[in-house]
Amino acid sequence: MGLYGIYGTHTQEACPLYNDESRKYLLRVAPTMAKDAEKSNVNILNQFHSALEHTFLWVAEADNPHIIEELMARTGGRFNTLKIVPLITFQTLLERCKKVEDGTFFPEIVE
Numbered sequence: 001m002g003l004y005g006i007y008g009t010h011t012q013e014a015c016p017l018y019n020d021e022s023r024k025y026l027l028r029v030a031p032t033m034a035k036d037a038e039k040s041n042v043n044i045l046n047q048f049h050s051a052l053e054h055t056f057l058w059v060a061e062a063d064n065p066h067i068i069e070e071l072m073a074r075t076g077g078r079f080n081t082l083k084i085v086p087l088i089t090f091q092t093l094l095e096r097c098k099k100v101e102d103g104t105f106f107p108e109i110v111e
Helices: 020-039 065-074 090-102
Strands: 002-009 043-050 055-062 081-087
Touching: 002 065, 020 043, 020 065, 055 065, 065 081
Parallel strands: none
Antiparallel strands: 002 055, 002 081, 043 055
């Protein structure tokens, strides 16, 4: 499974804190969100929100980003603009940096 960041943003006008329709929708879908994700073979690992910035970052595992796209189109895409980005851990980055240094990550460009 791949690791993905789901970055979202919405306007203040669409914010569930201020918008009655968005709030009612969110409160209706939130209780089943984990089960819906599981049915789609998406494992949501973390959910972070910045209420005053009207942004969020969720971290999820899935076989490919298209599965997340379909899930979010049915749920979180209703009043948010979304971006799905492949992620690696910091440890993986360090391991790749070491491979670059020893010439095994990009062997064709090593001098």
